[in-house]
Amino acid sequence: MENIKIDATERTPAIDFNFADNRFSLRGESYPEDVPTFFGPALSALESHLRALQAGYVEFDFELIYFNSTSAKVVMKLFDLLEKTAGQGVAVTVNWRFAEDDDNMKELGEEFGEELQEATFNMCALR
Amino acid sequence: MSLARDHYRIRKLLEDENVLFCYSGPMNEGLLPGLGQLVKQKIAVETDHPGTVQNVFSILVEQIQNVIRYATDRDASELGHGTLTVGRDGTGFFVTCGNRVENDQANRLREKLTSIRAMDRDELKVMYRQILKGEVPEGSKGAGVGFVDIARRSSQPIEFDFITIDDQYSYFALKAIIRPN
Incomplete structure (x- = not known):
């Protein structure tokens, strides 16, 4: 699968999906004008890639500064997908990176982290 | 009268x-x-609590996106x-937004x-998760999670009000108050 690399804008996060290395990340602000249009293609590529994996190692970094409620549905979808992937026998690590003084992002990370049982979840406070 | x-x-x-x-x-x-960005900049001058700035901003985003999607004006x-205001409320801030809606809406x-x-904070958290997971029928065009998000970021229960304009329309206003911590 071809890697996906999209630069951040003031309202959309940087998407870096490296399918060869199984390293994925979302970084920045997320309140796109149209959430399905922005996330749709990357999300479906990731979904078909992860569904086919039976073993190996996958790492996903979330480093979001802000996301609106519509983007939150995408984050939830990604957590569900990553947990399912872990259930297929893949070693999945999810890192939630947030500014150490950002209580909102910390709380949201803890909440989303509760979705993961089989995947490894790390909260990473950034100085 | 003078201009x-x-x-x-x-x-x-x-x-x-x-x-x-x-606005x-x-x-x-x-x-x-x-x-x-403008409102973030303005609020950041008024408070040194970054979470407050972020909460005001995010409530503003949800309120404006509600108007864009649902206003019948x-x-x-x-x-x-829509009409949006951001202002001072004691040690915190308020965000209000109003727009015309159909009476049945x-x-x-x-x-x-x-x-x-x-709902209390725990109930809001559960509701937020259920909507995100698609376990709650939301009605039209994804309404609901935005309001739950606003309620979660508010420091006290959201205030809202309606007045009837005529047989067809009402005016709807919502107020959220955000305090540091």
Whole structure:
């Protein structure tokens, strides 16, 4: 699968999906004008890639500064997908990176982290 | 009547209500980043608590996106009209937003907001998760999670109100208060 690399804008996060290395990340602000249009293609590529994996190692970094409620549905979808992937026998690590003084992002990370049982979840406070 | 006097009257009215920022008119997605950054900058001068700035900003985003998606105040270009204010409330801030809605829409909104208003923090958290996971039928076009998000970021229960304009329309206003911590 071809890697996906999209630069951040003031309202959309940087998407870096490296399918060869199984390293994925979302970084920045997320309140796109149209959430399905922005996330749709990357999300479906990731979904078909992860569904086919039976073993190996996958790492996903979330480093979001802000996301609106519509983007939150995408984050939830990604957590569900990553947990399912872990259930297929893949070693999945999810890192939630947030500014150490950002209580909102910390709380949201803890909440989303509760979705993961089989995947490894790390909260990473950034100085 | 004088132009300056009329204008000053509007300005004075806003100042008397502790409004720091007001926008009234058509709203679209293009408005959001600029207006959002402006309000962030303004609030950041007023408080040194970054979480407060972020909460004001995010409530503003949800309120404006609600107007863009649901307001029945539409001009010929189909843009929803809304009136948004951000102001001071003691040690914190308020964000209000108002727009015209159809009367039957008003009834559904009132029902939804009444139930959200009655929820405590844990119940809001559960509701937020259920909606994100698609376990709650949301009605039209994803309504609901935005209001739950607003309620979660507010420091006290959200306030809302409706007045009937005529047989067809009501005016709907929502207020959220955000305090540091």
